[in-house]
Amino acid sequence: MRLKVNLMSLFAKYSKEDSEGFTHLDHGRTIKALAEHLGLPLERVKIVTVNGQQGGLETLLSDNDLVYIFPPAIGGG
Amino acid sequence: MGNGYWQRTLRVDLSTESVSVEPIEEDDLRKYIGGAALGAEMLRRELPAKLDAYDSRNRVIFATGPFQGVAVPGGAKFSIVGISPITGTFADTAAGASWGPSLKDAGYDVLVVQGRSDRPVYIKIIDDSIEIKDATDLVGKDSYDTVDAIHAENEDPKLSVACIGPAGEHQVAIACVAVDKHSFGGRCGLGAVMGSKNLKAVAVRGTKNVPVAHPERVRELVKTHFKKIYDTTVENKFRKHGTPGLCETAEGLGDMPIKYWEGDTFPEGAKKLGAPNYTQVLNAKPLPCKYCPIGCHRDVEVTSPPEYKTSGPGPEYETLGMMGTNCMIDDPKAVAKANDVANRLGIDTISVGAMVGFAMHCNEKGWLTDEQAGGHDLTWGNGLTLVRLTEEIGRATGLGGLFKDGTLAAAKHIHPDAVDAVVHNKGLDYPAHDPRACYSLAPTYATGTRGACHFRGPCEDIEMGGFYMPEVGIKEGTVRFFESDNQSLVAVKCQDLGVVANSIVICIFMIDGGGLSLTETVELFNAVTGWHFSVEELLRTGERGFTIQRLINLRDGFGGKTDVLPKKMYRSAKEGFRAGKHIPFDKLMNEYYELRGWDEGGVPTKETLESLDIIMGSTI
Numbered sequence: 001m002r003l004k005v006n007l008m009s010l011f012a013k014y015s016k017e018d019s020e021g022f023t024h025l026d027h028g029r030t031i032k033a034l035a036e037h038l039g040l041p042l043e044r045v046k047i048v049t050v051n052g053q054q055g056g057l058e059t060l061l062s063d064n065d066l067v068y069i070f071p072p073a074i075g076g077g
Numbered sequence: 078m079g080n081g082y083w084q085r086t087l088r089v090d091l092s093t094e095s096v097s098v099e100p101i102e103e104d105d106l107r108k109y110i111g112g113a114a115l116g117a118e119m120l121r122r123e124l125p126a127k128l129d130a131y132d133s134r135n136r137v138i139f140a141t142g143p144f145q146g147v148a149v150p151g152g153a154k155f156s157i158v159g160i161s162p163i164t165g166t167f168a169d170t171a172a173g174a175s176w177g178p179s180l181k182d183a184g185y186d187v188l189v190v191q192g193r194s195d196r197p198v199y200i201k202i203i204d205d206s207i208e209i210k211d212a213t214d215l216v217g218k219d220s221y222d223t224v225d226a227i228h229a230e231n232e233d234p235k236l237s238v239a240c241i242g243p244a245g246e247h248q249v250a251i252a253c254v255a256v257d258k259h260s261f262g263g264r265c266g267l268g269a270v271m272g273s274k275n276l277k278a279v280a281v282r283g284t285k286n287v288p289v290a291h292p293e294r295v296r297e298l299v300k301t302h303f304k305k306i307y308d309t310t311v312e313n314k315f316r317k318h319g320t321p322g323l324c325e326t327a328e329g330l331g332d333m334p335i336k337y338w339e340g341d342t343f344p345e346g347a348k349k350l351g352a353p354n355y356t357q358v359l360n361a362k363p364l365p366c367k368y369c370p371i372g373c374h375r376d377v378e379v380t381s382p383p384e385y386k387t388s389g390p391g392p393e394y395e396t397l398g399m400m401g402t403n404c405m406i407d408d409p410k411a412v413a414k415a416n417d418v419a420n421r422l423g424i425d426t427i428s429v430g431a432m433v434g435f436a437m438h439c440n441e442k443g444w445l446t447d448e449q450a451g452g453h454d455l456t457w458g459n460g461l462t463l464v465r466l467t468e469e470i471g472r473a474t475g476l477g478g479l480f481k482d483g484t485l486a487a488a489k490h491i492h493p494d495a496v497d498a499v500v501h502n503k504g505l506d507y508p509a510h511d512p513r514a515c516y517s518l519a520p521t522y523a524t525g526t527r528g529a530c531h532f533r534g535p536c537e538d539i540e541m542g543g544f545y546m547p548e549v550g551i552k553e554g555t556v557r558f559f560e561s562d563n564q565s566l567v568a569v570k571c572q573d574l575g576v577v578a579n580s581i582v583i584c585i586f587m588i589d590g591g592g593l594s595l596t597e598t599v600e601l602f603n604a605v606t607g608w609h610f611s612v613e614e615l616l617r618t619g620e621r622g623f624t625i626q627r628l629i630n631l632r633d634g635f636g637g638k639t640d641v642l643p644k645k646m647y648r649s650a651k652e653g654f655r656a657g658k659h660i661p662f663d664k665l666m667n668e669y670y671e672l673r674g675w676d677e678g679g680v681p682t683k684e685t686l687e688s689l690d691i692i693m694g695s696t697i
Contacts, residue, residue: 008325008326008329009322009324009325009326009348009351009352009353010314010318010322010352010353044313046542046553047326047330047541047542049329049654052654052656054557054558054559056554068329070325070326070329070330070541070542071313071314071322071326072313072326072538072541072542072543073323073326073327073332073537073538073540073541073542073543074313074315074320074322074323074538074543074544074586074589074590075315075319075320075322075323075373075393075394075543075586075589075590
């Protein structure tokens, strides 16, 4: 399936977008599988949104989903 | 056997130029620890209700805790406590660099300054030698030149200097206390209180070592925790990028202030202001406080364009939020320059950003007269205006002069509708986190004892995955965005943690970002003091300290009626992550009051006070 994945801030370097800005993943996979595919440190994948809704590692993805993965908030205090 | 305290308060009365040393009872230390909680209890005991901040009886209390005598990671902090000229009630602010450990090394836990000198002075403390020195030659010097001048005059570059800039001298209400050209006790205007006392600086150096209960154990824990925090923050990039690493996460989740709280999204701004762009553009490097394994402060350098040329401590996330996205400014160089101007003049960068954003907002609404605008181009996003207006605010001239007593006071002079547009609690401008994104911030700000403050309760970082407190049941998933469950619990526990951190005193980034657990913090605390606190007991001292601060708020006229959100917080976003969401404020506050053991008017019940072993005196 084809996803629009926005890796924010310090996660940007993990991007595996194609030339059209899409990330490809097998159908029926989760955020966890996406994070592993990208090589993101799983313990730091805590804040995810899928199509504007908060998700988590077990959130199931569908074709054309819009995914944002944020590094945790450090230094907000 | 020592306990990490000298149990000594140094008191200086500037009216009489008298100096005394008073004992601190161990019972008070066990109840209030030090720093912000002990300082609050001293204010409660010593000052009457509704005291004007510039009354000579007001105190400036510089308070350490048990962690300043040993090289605890993040322990180079101290709290400053007094009545704020912005809020008119309790205020505490914390700073780093090396001033706190220096006071401890001189043989004191707390310095209380009261009275008013009839001439500009500074206090010099070297162990048992206390001098009140003439500061006439320091008048008008900025907060960096003041440090250099005191070092030169005393031929003693090891003096740690907490001072005010020109803003404090002129009682600009948002004047901060600047420490060692490095760290700033920014919020609530206690620099203006120093100015009202004609106190330009306190310079301190010590040669003593406070005894601790278990020195070997302390050394072992310090070594272990230093390495752990260092490794953690190398791994999570906090060391490399500092707090600017937060920008894109905060903006993406609707937490960053945009267009004076009326904008919804500004992703390109957050990207340019945040890491890694910030680190590259400003050539930023870690600028650690003493004993710090993280170095979250940034040392930056801008060589061009000439109008933004600067070097020194760079803007933090809060400043990037308030001076940057809040004003629709996306140029980190402009923010770095304005930050430097504010630091040198000695004003709080959060409130400066709020004021500039508010001025731009008023301009857009047509509320400012041409005469008030003073020739400034107040178009959103104008970096040069930010720099120039920052200078005016610090010097209380031009349009900046309108803001001398705070944003709320300025609004009253600007337009009848402007007052309701100010985003504040108790008169203190909101910092750069939005309760509409992180609901736990709503009760946190509404009940903030020093006004709206994220840092006396870093609950937003729990919501955004930064840290947890499993020891008190706050884990990943305890709160979720836009769901009210447990939000008030997180607010309460984070507020209590905030008081603990500012009383021990330890930089909260050791816990929030550095990975130091509450259990490890308590182990260290017990090794220093020789006491046997549990995590729950230590947080209980935080709750007690918070309640003391609340009691001061109550006697100063605040309470349930001021536990509110500003009008703009009821406006929901039209786009972005928090589009269409509304804070369930009444529900959150009902739960918050219940958790706190407060009645419907926001007053702690008799049972609550008894359970916290708080004794009501005649002044409350």
